[in-house]
Amino acid sequence: MIESQHFNYSVIKNKKIINENLCWIDLDIENWKSHIPGQYSEICLTAENGYQAIRPYSIASVPNNNLVSFLIEKISNGEVSNFLYDSARVGDIVQVSNPIGQRFILQNNKTPIFIASGSGISPFISMSEHLNKTNDKYYIYHWSKNFSGLVNYKNNEEKINSYYFPYITREKPKFWMGGNKRINPQCFDNLCTQEDYEIYICGSDSFVEKALEVTSKLNINFDFYTERFGS
Amino acid sequence: MVTRGFFGKKDKNDRVPPGQYLENRFPVLSAEPTPKIALSDWKLSIIYKNEELGQINWDTLKNLPSTEITRDIHCVTRWTKFDMKWEGVKISTLFNELGIKAPTNWTMIGSFTGYTTNLPLEDLLIDNTIISYLYEDEKITPEHGGPIRLIVPHLYFWKSAKWVDKITFIDDDKPGFWENYGYHMYGDPWKEQRYSGQ
Numbered sequence: 001m002i003e004s005q006h007f008n009y010s011v012i013k014n015k016k017i018i019n020e021n022l023c024w025i026d027l028d029i030e031n032w033k034s035h036i037p038g039q040y041s042e043i044c045l046t047a048e049n050g051y052q053a054i055r056p057y058s059i060a061s062v063p064n065n066n067l068v069s070f071l072i073e074k075i076s077n078g079e080v081s082n083f084l085y086d087s088a089r090v091g092d093i094v095q096v097s098n099p100i101g102q103r104f105i106l107q108n109n110k111t112p113i114f115i116a117s118g119s120g121i122s123p124f125i126s127m128s129e130h131l132n133k134t135n136d137k138y139y140i141y142h143w144s145k146n147f148s149g150l151v152n153y154k155n156n157e158e159k160i161n162s163y164y165f166p167y168i169t170r171e172k173p174k175f176w177m178g179g180n181k182r183i184n185p186q187c188f189d190n191l192c193t194q195e196d197y198e199i200y201i202c203g204s205d206s207f208v209e210k211a212l213e214v215t216s217k218l219n220i221n222f223d224f225y226t227e228r229f230g231s
Numbered sequence: 232m233v234t235r236g237f238f239g240k241k242d243k244n245d246r247v248p249p250g251q252y253l254e255n256r257f258p259v260l261s262a263e264p265t266p267k268i269a270l271s272d273w274k275l276s277i278i279y280k281n282e283e284l285g286q287i288n289w290d291t292l293k294n295l296p297s298t299e300i301t302r303d304i305h306c307v308t309r310w311t312k313f314d315m316k317w318e319g320v321k322i323s324t325l326f327n328e329l330g331i332k333a334p335t336n337w338t339m340i341g342s343f344t345g346y347t348t349n350l351p352l353e354d355l356l357i358d359n360t361i362i363s364y365l366y367e368d369e370k371i372t373p374e375h376g377g378p379i380r381l382i383v384p385h386l387y388f389w390k391s392a393k394w395v396d397k398i399t400f401i402d403d404d405k406p407g408f409w410e411n412y413g414y415h416m417y418g419d420p421w422k423e424q425r426y427s428g429q
Contacts, residue, residue, distance in 0.1 A: 009232065042309075046232065051239035054250055054309055079240050079252065087236045094234055100426065102412040103262070205259040205374070212264040228260055 007044055007095040008032060013067055015090055019148035021074045022119060023085045024060070026067040027096060034063045035099035037106045037127040038200070038225075043070070044095040045080055055080040058123035058202070058227070059099060062130050068096070071151060073119035104227045106130065110196040113139045113222070115183075115211050117203030118149060123227065124202065125152050128162065139163045139191070143183060143207070146171040163190070183211055188218055197222040204229050246303055247311050248420040254310035259374045262408070263344040266394055270378045275362065277331055279400040285329030292362065292379075295320045295328055300359050302384035304391075305420035317382045319363030322398075323356045337404045340381055340390075341397030347407035348390050349416065350383065355398070359384050362395065387418040387425070 010029035017023045035041075037059075044054045061069035074085040088094070106112065106127050114124035121142050131138050140162065144150050147168055156164035165187065167179035179187065191197070197220055201211045205228045212224065247253055270289045277285045301316045326333070336352045354360060363382045364371060371377030376393025383390045389409050410416055415424035 045234040045237040045239075047237050047239035048233050049239070049243075051243055052250070053237075053239060053252060055252075056308060083234075083237055089235075092235050093232055095232070100413075103409075209265055209374070216264065226262060 007097050010096045012092045023072050026069050029096050037130040038104045038123045039099040039101045042097040053079045060122045060125045071122040104225050110198045113197050113199045115141045115201045117143045117207040120202035135161050137161050141165045143167045147173050193219050199224040202227040251311040265373045277398050279334050307387040317363040318365035319361035335400045337401045339399045340392045342392050343394040343396045349407045
C-alpha cells in the first residue's frame with residue numbers, strides 16, 4: 001500500500017465529458033496545500049482485493065483554488081484514465097498524491113511559450129491562468145485533432161496580453177479560420193528575435209521530439225522544458 | 232479506501248514492485264532532445280578530478296567480452312516491463328581493460344546531452360550493470376539511448392543513462408540531473424525510492 005502521507009483522499013465534485021476522449025474532473029482534496037503551475041499529481045484507484053493502479057496527471061487548475069482539476073484523456077488499454085472517463089461519478093472517492101515535479105514548472109524568468117498537442121494542454125491551462133492574474137505575456141500553441149479538443153479555446157479568445165494559436169489537424173469545423181497545419185517553423189513567425197523565451201512543450205513523445213526539432217531551428221533565444229507522455 | 236466500481240485489470244504479480252504497473256510497450260521518456268550519434272563518433276571517458284583515467288571507443292568496446300542480461304525494468308513513472316534483453320559489456324570488464332582502479336566509492340554518470348545521474352561504485356560494478364549496445368538483439372534506437380546506453384536494471388530506469396559518454400569518480404555522493412529536481416539519490420524500486428524524503 002502507498003504511504004498515507006504522500007496520498008490524500010479526494011472527492012470528485014464535478015465531471016464534464018468534453019468529447020469521446022477527454023473529460024475534465026474537479027476534485028476536493030483533503031489536506032491539499034497548493035501547487036506550482038506545471039506540477040503533476042498521481043491519482044490512485046484501489047480495488048476490493050487491494051490492487052492499486054496509480055498514474056500521473058498534470059494539474060490543470062491554478063494554485064490556491066478550492067478544487068483541483070485534471071484533464072483526463074481516455075487511451076487504448078488505459079486503466080486509470082479509462083476508469084475516470086467511463087465509470088467515475090460525482091461523489092466518488094479517489095486518492096491523489098501531493099503535487100510532484102520541480103523541473104517542468106513556471107520559471108518566471110523569460111516570456112513563456114507553451115506548445116501542446118492534445119491533452120498536453122493541461123499544465124498550460126494552469127500556467128496561463130496563473131499568468132493571467134498578473135497580466136504577464138505568454139504564447140500558447142495548441143494542436144488538436146478536433147475543435148472540441150481545444151479545451152481552453154473560449155478562455156483564450158478574450159485575453160489582452162497573451163497570444164493564442166490553435167491548430168486543428170483532422171476534423172475542422174466549417175467555421176474554422178484558425179491554423180490547420182502540423183507544427184512547422186512558420187507557425188512561430190510572429191515571435192520576436194530580440195526577446196528571450198522559455199519554451200515549454202507537452203505532448204506525446206513524437207510531438208515533443210518534432211517540436212524540439214522545429215524550435216531549435218528558429219532564430220530566437222530560449223530555454224526549454226519538456227513533458228512527454230510515454231508512447 | 233476502495234474506489235467504487237474499480238476492479239483493476241490485473242491480478243497482483245509479485246514481479247511488479249509496489250506502485251508499478253505492467254506495460255507491454257517500451258515508452259520513451261527523456262528530458263532532452265534525442266541526439267543522433269554515429270557509433271564511429273561515440274566514446275566513453277573515465278574521469279577523476281578533471282583528469283581522464285581512460286577512454287574507450289566503439290572499435291575497442293565491441294571486441295570486449297560481452298554479457299547478455301534479461302531483466303525486468305522499472306521506470307519511476309510507474310511502468311514495469313518484464314524480460315527486457317540487453318547485450319553489452321560489464322563495467323568491471325571495461326575497467327579491467329582500461330586498467331582503472333576506482334579512486335572513490337561514488338560516480339556520476341554523464342551523457343552526450345549533458346544529462347547526469349549519480350551511482351554508488353558498487354552498483355556500477357555488479358554483474359548486471361552493463362554498457363549496452365543491443366536491445367532484443369537489435370541496435371538500440373536513438374530514442375531509447377542508442378547507440379550506447381548504461382543499463383542498471385536493479386534501480387529505477389532514470390539511473391540507466393541514455394547516450395552515456397562519461398563516468399566521473401566523485402569524492403562524495405552528490406545529485407545528478409533528476410536528483411537535483413527531487414528524485415531519490417538511490418532509486419530502489421522495491422523500496423519505492425522515487426523522491427527524496429521517501
